[in-house]
Amino acid sequence: MLNQRLTNQLAQIVGKDNILTSKISLASYAYDASPYQGRPGVVVFPISTEMVVEVVKFANKHNLPIMPRGAGSCLSGGAIAPEGSIVISFSRMNRIIDINPENRIAVVEPGITNKQVQLAAEPYGLMFAPDPASQNISTIGGNIAENAGGIRGVKYGSTKDHILGLEVVLPSGEIIVTGDINSPLEPEIDLTYFFCGSEGTLGIVTKAWLALTPINPKVKTMTAIFNSLENAGSCVAEIIAKGVVPTTMEIMDNTVIKAVEDYLKLGFPRDAAALLLIEVDGFPSDVETQVVSILNAFTNNKALSYKIAGNEKEREDLWKARRSVNGALGKLKPANIVHDIVVPRDRLAIMLEKVAQMAKKYGIIIGQVAHAGDGNLHPTLYYDHRIPEEVEKVEEACDEIIKETIVQGGTISGEHGIGIEKLKYMPLAFTKQSLEYMQKVKDAFDPENICNPGKLLPQIAED
């Protein structure tokens, strides 16, 4: 347990300006963007890798849990501080150390936000491909820990596909450097992959070598409206089957269309069953062929109408609907929980349909937005947390959504992580053997279980 003496020692390690200990300030580190609450013992703000090493060694010596924290925007409870833990906030390790446009590499500290990296890369015609919806605030450290994806994920993959190497402080206090920063072809066992999506349970990233991707010169954005989820779903399947790889392929259901239309008055029919937002990029000739294929797919699958953005302003208007989903639906109820399930693409329509039926069955509001291109659905359940019956219904509906996902051959998280929220679903999604091997990996890096305990692996929670 942390006591005054230990806290004072910690203050000596990081300096008195880089530590928070008061009841009030700790209460502001008890939450992230999920509905859970933690109980941090102390918050430190290291300014160098060496300082992180000292903090970790200190935690190890006194057997105190540690948790790295970026923006605290995690949706699954990954950044909820374990009881009495040392929260290591990276808000003061947020530099871009170097950008090398020829090698297309950015070297950054973990506290830098995704957006700052984008802004720094843009002048060179480059981008960091992962673009989670929280990119304006979420940090690279957090993106790595959660293996963040984003709207572009369908074409470019998730964070793990864009990390060349990492500097990691292990729970023992040792520093390792993973990957091979000079070559994207990595013949050895690449330890980088273990840390992407480890949710801070294996070690603490203190530096990252990011692979940057050229921005394609031409973009085309379009929307189409359908009168059934099935038609929209088969349209998605046809587009992919034709070999088109859009950078964005988002689907919205009727609940969302209605809420957005009431909120923004963009002129969508309020009774439309589904809306697809599609964006393709590439060289001009390439883009034109892709657009033709997509328009054909619209017609073949009975789209009621479609729009193509002719200029940047029109493109922004089309995106507006997608961007205002949370704002529009958030007004309906004070609390919400967003899921992050993945199903095979050909099951997308049926999954959307099933979830819509559950909303009716339980009498609750479920808005559905999905990254259709990779089968990643974000059903969001809206409720009033002060009404126990609503909370109960939402919990039941959540369980049913997860079970249906597994039945459809899918899995429980595409990009938000397991955290605390989905711990109980892990045995549904993975076999006992798989979970045991995950635990062995955890034990190899963190035998004392001090690194973000209580997250990701169910066995750990039961201890």
Place this chain on the structure above:
Amino acid sequence: MKKDELLEIIMSCNRCGVCQEVCPTYIVSGVETNVARGRNRLIRLGLEEQQFNLDNEPELEKIVNECLLCKACEVNCPSGVPTPEIISNIRAHYTTTKGLPWAKKIMYRGIFSDNRKISLIRNLARIYQKSGINKLVKLAGLFNKTDEMLPDLPKENVRAKLPVLLKNFERPKHKVAYFLGCSVNNFFSSIGIATIKVLQENDCQVIVPDVNCCGAPHQSAGDQDEFIRLAKNNIKKLNELDVEAIIVDCSTCGSIIKEYEKLFANDKEYQDIIAKITAKIQDISSYLLSIDFKREMGQINQKVTYHDPCHGIRFLKVKDAPREILKSIPGINLIEMKEADMCCGGAGSYGIFNPKLSRDILARKMENYKESEAGILATSCPACTMQLSFGLKLHKLNGQIKHPVELLAEAYELKKI
């Protein structure tokens, strides 16, 4: 606002954290107690009295007072959480239950509430500056640079000069009132003089009603009773006027007058009067554009950049007008600086009570100004002008802080020579 209503509003925050990107206090500190999400969370816990109580926590009170009320969070918030309103309510609660701290009481009720007293203090402060006492005080190490925040004070305030300044038009094209705020009147009289001259140059008959302080300092400190008293006085004075517009050259005054409406939400009679008044409130730049202001003017060869006051861009929602005015002046090369719409840390008397945060935010503003390589930093708010001038001194930068209307007045003057 009642506790339940307040809690209901706070709960619309779903803790997504998007405010981190724009909250100036978070940007410079990186600490969660200094961002809208953290402030709302702590206030909520205080109101719910589960872990601690709103009233017995000096640290929470400090956190509530560290908000700049710049509104950047609210504008950027997907759920539209009105954090500045929440903060103002809690400050009002503190003031009601505990009374104003003595320093704020003297400053706000004792000085700003009364035009004569502001004037008196101004004269005393000018003696302090001109007599050399300030240098002695500095030698003695008192005041720790706080006195440097005061601008060089003009000899006379604007009101004293009105008899000479105001012209009578036989057949004016427009008839307007000019809301002469206390800061411009007493500390930055050159802005007030420029406003009057520019309006008159554009065939406007100008009336300067005998208003008192708009109440911004009182509102910000949570002194609700005094705020209401001042508002009532001003509403009475402004309601009597037969003019087509009420002009403000201080973004804060303009925003605060527009907020009077909220003070009398249950009073239909006042609501109607206020609605008429607010419909006439116009910032000087927007008004000049609306009357197609005179473009014949002399040349000012300068690189200029514009700092958006919070009360300009987010409260009055004025963005392009001052820039249009600047661009219309021959010779001026308008450059956009980075983060032009981020608060300068001035926020009224914020810098006096929260020196560390205020100066860290100011340092960032100065860095952005330096990077723009402009020679003039223009803005439309006396509180910003004070803070930015202090910034130039503190960071030993060359340059001048000017209101767009001052530059316009200068350009008109140059044409005549």
